[in-house]
Amino acid sequence: MTLYNETVHDLHEKLTKKEISSVELTEKVFDRIDKVEDSVKAYITLDKEGALKKAREVDQKIAAGEAIKPLTGIPGAIKDNISLKGMRLTCASKILENFQPVYDAHVIENLRKDDTVFIGKTNMDEFAMGSTTETSYFKATSNPWDLTRVPGGSSGGSAAAIAAGEAIWSLGSDTGGSIRQPASFNGCVGIKPTYGRVSRYGCIAFASSLDQIGPITKDVTDAAIVLNTICGVDAHDSTSANVPVPDFTKALKQDVKDMVIGLPKEFFGKGTDPKVAEQIKLTAKKYEELGAKVVEVSLPHTEYAVITYYIIAPAEASANLGRFDGVRYGFRDLSAKSAPEMMAATRTEGFGEEVRRRIMLGTYVLSSGYYDAYYNKAMQVRTLIRQDYQKAFETCDLLLTPTSPVVAYSLDAKMDPLTVYMLDVTTIPVNMAGLPGMSIPCGFVDGMPVGAQLIGKPLGEETLLRAAYTFEQATEFHKAVAPLGGKK
Ligand code: GLN
Numbered sequence: 001m002t003l004y005n006e007t008v009h010d011l012h013e014k015l016t017k018k019e020i021s022s023v024e025l026t027e028k029v030f031d032r033i034d035k036v037e038d039s040v041k042a043y044i045t046l047d048k049e050g051a052l053k054k055a056r057e058v059d060q061k062i063a064a065g066e067a068i069k070p071l072t073g074i075p076g077a078i079k080d081n082i083s084l085k086g087m088r089l090t091c092a093s094k095i096l097e098n099f100q101p102v103y104d105a106h107v108i109e110n111l112r113k114d115d116t117v118f119i120g121k122t123n124m125d126e127f128a129m130g131s132t133t134e135t136s137y138f139k140a141t142s143n144p145w146d147l148t149r150v151p152g153g154s155s156g157g158s159a160a161a162i163a164a165g166e167a168i169w170s171l172g173s174d175t176g177g178s179i180r181q182p183a184s185f186n187g188c189v190g191i192k193p194t195y196g197r198v199s200r201y202g203c204i205a206f207a208s209s210l211d212q213i214g215p216i217t218k219d220v221t222d223a224a225i226v227l228n229t230i231c232g233v234d235a236h237d238s239t240s241a242n243v244p245v246p247d248f249t250k251a252l253k254q255d256v257k258d259m260v261i262g263l264p265k266e267f268f269g270k271g272t273d274p275k276v277a278e279q280i281k282l283t284a285k286k287y288e289e290l291g292a293k294v295v296e297v298s299l300p301h302t303e304y305a306v307i308t309y310y311i312i313a314p315a316e317a318s319a320n321l322g323r324f325d326g327v328r329y330g331f332r333d334l335s336a337k338s339a340p341e342m343m344a345a346t347r348t349e350g351f352g353e354e355v356r357r358r359i360m361l362g363t364y365v366l367s368s369g370y371y372d373a374y375y376n377k378a379m380q381v382r383t384l385i386r387q388d389y390q391k392a393f394e395t396c397d398l399l400l401t402p403t404s405p406v407v408a409y410s411l412d413a414k415m416d417p418l419t420v421y422m423l424d425v426t427t428i429p430v431n432m433a434g435l436p437g438m439s440i441p442c443g444f445v446d447g448m449p450v451g452a453q454l455i456g457k458p459l460g461e462e463t464l465l466r467a468a469y470t471f472e473q474a475t476e477f478h479k480a481v482a483p484l485g486g487k488k
Contacts, residue, residue, distance in 0.1 A: 004032040004165040005481065008222040011168060012070050015062065022055035022062070022073030025168075026117055029075045032165045033119075036484060041141045042151075042161040044080050045087055046120035051075060054117045061115070069114040070225045070249075076111070077167035079158050080121035081128055082213065083202035084108050087118070091204050092136035093126045095350030096330040105202020106237065107171065107213050107230040114229050119167055122157030126352045127321065128178055128206045130154050131420050132411075135354040140411060143185060144482035145448055149408040152182035158216050159186040163482040169217045169226050173203055175210045176309055177404075177427025180439040183216050184403035184451020187441045187480060189223045189468070190216045194459050195434035196241035199234030207316035208239075210309075210431040219478050220440065220468045224248035227461065243459060251462035252469040256290050259467060262297035262396035267426055272405040279443035279450040280402050283471065287400070290470055297396060299388040304381050305429040310421055311365050311378035312432075318362025324350065357417065386433040393457050398467055402426055403439040403451035430455055438464045441477040449480070 003011065003025050014020045030048050037043060058073035078084055081091045083101040085108075090096045104112065111118075125135040133141045133156025141156045143149040144164040151160040155172030159182035162170055172179040174192035183190025191214045198213045205211060215226035231245045263284055268277045284294045326332040326346030327339075333349055336342035351359070365374035392399060405423055409415075430437035435455055442452035452471075456464040472478050 003028040006168070007218050008071065008074050008169050008225050011074055015073055016068060018062065022058040022117065023052060025073070026051050026055040026075050029119060029167065036164050037166060039142060039147055039484065040144055040160050040164045040166065041139050042122055042157040042164060042166050043077070043120045044090055044092060044123050044138055044157070047087055047118065050086065051117050051119055054115070058115050058117070071111065071114045071116040071229055073115065073117060074168050075117040075119045077119050077122045077158055077161045077170040078108070079124055079155050079172050081124060081173055081204040082107065082171060084118060084121070087121055089121065089204070091127050092124045092138060093351065093355070094137045094331055095324050095346070097137070099330045103202065106199035106234045108202065110229050110232065122155070122161055122170065124157055125154035126355050127204070127317070128154040128173055128175055129317070129354050129358050131177070131181060131424060133157060135352055137352055142411070143408045144484050145187065145408065147484065147486040148411055149448070150185070150411055152185035152408060154178040155216065156182045159183050159188050159190070162186065162188045162216055162218060164484060169215060169222055171213055171230070172216050173211060173213050174431065175206045175313060176431050177424050179214045179216060180427050180437055180451065180453060181404050183439040184449065185408040187449030187477070187482065188216050188218065189220055189438070189440050189478070190214065191223050191227060191438045191461070192430065192436065193227065193231065193461060194241070194436045196239050197231050197436070197459070197461070199232070199237040199240045201234055201236035205320040207313040208320065209316060210313060220465060220472045221249065221252055224252055224465050241459070246462060248461060248465055251465040253466055254470045254473050256287060256292040256467055256470045259292040259398070260396045261287055261292050261294050262392050262399045263294060264297050264299045264302070264392070264399055264401055266299055266302040267401040271422065271425065272402060273407070273445065275445040276402050276405060276407065276450055279445065280400065280452055283442045283452045284400055286471060286474065290474060295396065297392045297399065299392060299429065301381065301384045301388050302425065302429060305385055305432060306422055306425050308378040308381045309424070309428045309432060310361070311374050312382065314358040314362035315366050315375050316362070318359045318366065321355070321359055354417070382432050385429050389433045389435060397463055398460070399455040401453045401455065403453040407445045407448035407450060426453060434458065436461045436464055438468055440468045440471060441480070442471070443477060
C-alpha cells in the first residue's frame with residue numbers, strides 16, 4: 001500500500017477500522033521522504049522521532065477503543081513561519097537559523113488537541129516574501145510536476161510536500177497569495193480563510209493586516225477537515241473573529257444550482273496566459289452545466305492592487321521585522337564594537353536581499369514627507385478595492401478567476417522582482433479585501449497544473465467549499481499524480 005498518496009479522509013477511515021496503524025502510516029510517509037526529498041527539497045526540518053512517538057501514542061489510544069478525530073494520527077507538515085514548540089523555527093532566514101520557539105501557535109494548540117502527527121517544517125520564501133520559494137536562505141524547492149520548475153511561494157515547501165507524497169496535509173500562510181498560488185502550481189487545494197477566521201498568534205508576522213494561515217491538501221474534503229481544526233477565536237489575536245465555526249464538512253454538497261458565479265473581466269486580459277484563461281473559461285462552462293449561473297462582472301480597481309500591496313505589505317513588514325535586532329532573537333554579528341553597529345551588521349548579514357528590499361521600501365513609504373503620498377494613498381485605494389468586491393457580491397455568490405496568470409515557470413527564469421510582483425495580481429486583491437479565497441485544480445497547461453480561484457463573501461468559506469466540492473466530484477483533475485520528473 002502506498003499510503004502516502006492517500007487523503008486524510010480515506011486514511012482516517014482506515015485508522016478507525018484498524019486496517020492500518022498510525023505508526024505504519026508515519027513510517028510510509030518518512031520512507032517516501034527518504035526517497036524523494038533530495039530532489040524536491042520541501043523541508044527545512046524533519047522530526048521523525050517525534051512523529052513516531054506521537055503515532056505510537058495514537059495507536060495505543062485506538063487500541064484502547066478511544067474515539068479519534070479526523071486528523072488524529074495523520075502526518076502533516078507545517079510552514080516554517082508557524083511556531084511549533086520543540087522544533088526550530090527559521091522563517092527560512094539566516095537571522096533565525098537556530099531559533100527555538102518557546103510556545104505553540106494557536107493553530108498548533110488546536111492540532112495537538114486532535115493528536116495529529118507533525119512531520120516537520122517546510123521550506124518557504126524568507127519571511128514569506130516571494131512567490132517562488134527561491135528567497136529561502138537554505139535552498140530552493142522544486143516542483144514535483146517538473147523538478148526544473150518553481151513550486152510557487154511563499155508556501156512552496158508545503159505545497160510541494162503534498163504533491164510529492166511527503167505529507168498527507170499541510171499548513172501554509174497567505175499574505176498576498178502564498179497558499180493559493182503554490183497550491184495551484186502543484187495541483188493541490190489551498191484555502192486562505194477570511195481575515196480573522198484563523199488566529200495569527202504564533203505565525204511570525206509579515207503584514208499583520210493581511211496574513212492568514214490556511215490548509216494545503218489533496219482534495220476539498222481534506223481542506224474542510226483541516227479548516228475545522230484550525231479556525232476559531234483566540235484571545236491572543238485581537239483581530240480573530242468571534243464568530244461560530246461551522247462544521248465545514250457539512251458544506252460538502254454537490255449542489256451549485258442557482259448559484260451566481262461572477263467572472264471578473266479584469267482577470268482575463270493582458271498578462272494572463274491565454275491557455276490558463278482558457279482553462280478557467282472551461283471551468284466556468286462546467287459550472288454552468290452543473291446548474292450555476294455565470295455572469296461577467298467588473299472589479300475596476302484591480303490594476304492598482306499590486307502597487308498598493310507593495311506599499312502596504314512592506315510598510316507593515318518594516319515595522320514587524322524591527323524585532324530582529326540581534327539582541328533578542330537568533331543570529332548576532334559578534335564583530336561589531338557598539339550596539340547600533342551590531343544591529344546594523346546583524347540585519348545586513350542576517351536578512352537576504354528580498355527582505356532587505358522590503359524593509360527599505362517599507363521604511364521609505366512610512367517616512368515623514370512620503371507617508372501621505374504613498375502609505376495613506378495606498379490605504380485609500382485599498383478601500384476602493386474592497387468596495388469593488390462588495391459591489392460584485394451584491395449580485396454574485398462567488399467569483400471565479402485564475403489563481404495565477406501563469407503556470408509554474410522554470411527555476412532558471414531569474415525574473416526581475418517587479419515582473420514577479422506583477423504575477424500576484426490575481427491573489428493580492430483578496431487579501432486587501434480580507435475575503436476568503438480558494439484554489440482548486442482545474443486543468444493542465446504544458447503538463448503543469450492550473451488552479452481556479454474561488455473568491456467568497458466575508459466568512460463565506462462554506463459557499464466556496466460547496467462550489468469547490470461540486471466541481472471536484474464532477475472532474476478528475478485532483479486525482480492526477482505528480483510524476484516527479486523533469487522536462488528534457
Ligand atoms: N508573493 C507575495 C509577496 O511576495 C505574497 C507573499 C505571501 O502571501 N506571503 O509578498
